[in-house]
Amino acid sequence: MRLENLPIVKDEKDCLPLFIDQRELILKYQIPVSDIYPFFEGLKEGKILAPKCSTCSRIYFPPQSVCPFCKKSEMQWIELSREAQLLAFTQIIVKPQSFQDEGDYYVGVARLKEGINVLARVVTDKRPRVGSKLRLEVTKNNKGNLVYCFVPID
Ligand SMILES: [Zn+2]
Numbered sequence: 001m002r003l004e005n006l007p008i009v010k011d012e013k014d015c016l017p018l019f020i021d022q023r024e025l026i027l028k029y030q031i032p033v034s035d036i037y038p039f040f041e042g043l044k045e046g047k048i049l050a051p052k053c054s055t056c057s058r059i060y061f062p063p064q065s066v067c068p069f070c071k072k073s074e075m076q077w078i079e080l081s082r083e084a085q086l087l088a089f090t091q092i093i094v095k096p097q098s099f100q101d102e103g104d105y106y107v108g109v110a111r112l113k114e115g116i117n118v119l120a121r122v123v124t125d126k127r128p129r130v131g132s133k134l135r136l137e138v139t140k141n142n143k144g145n146l147v148y149c150f151v152p153i154d
Contacts, residue, residue: 024097035065038077043146046138048082050116051075059116080118084110084134084150089122102142110134110150121149128152 008017033040039062042049052059053067054074061080066073089108092099099105106122118136122128134150141147 026097035073036063039063040146042077042079043138043148048080048136048138048148049077050080050114052078059114061116061118080116080136081113082136083153084112084118084136086110086122086128086130086132086134086150087117088130089128091127099142108134108150110136112136118148118150121147122152123149124152126152 007020009020010016011018036051038051039049049063050059050061051063051065052075053070053072054076055070055072056067058067058069059078059080060067060075065075067075087109089106091104091106093104095102095105106124106128107119108122108128109117109119111117120136122134123139128134133153135153136148137151138146139149
């Protein structure tokens with residue numbers, strides 16, 4: 001119930017007044033990527049690269065330049081395998097601002113052969129199945145930028 005001339009409604013649970021407002025937020029950010037630049041060079045060649053710690057052999061994806069376990073930045077770049085198994089997914093219906101012009105889509109977490117879990121969009125018209133096989137691929141997003149995504153194999 002809206003109170004007269006005020007942007008206030010009553011909370012359905014406890015009937016206390018709630019202030020209602022709506023505004024657009026523009027989020028801009030810049031992230032230094034010089035330490036993980038090989039990842040972007042890999043995308044240009046259709047490869048998905050990840051840093052592997054030279055000391056403990058842990059692989060980091062999304063890429064990061066320092067191993068939090070060893071506290072060292074000696075990394076070697078490896079190409080990730082493409083086959084993955086879907087662990088979980090969700091359908092995105094309420095989209096962030098930068099995806100407003102797109103239809104509903106799926107985002108999933110899948111495990112690669114290397115034992116790392118990757119979060120990425122699952123490009124499919126059908127509802128994905130947990131446990132199904134996916135392929136990690138390089139593609140272009142709606143702005144023409146190279147990104148990675150999962151595509152069902154079967
Ligand atoms: Zn390490």
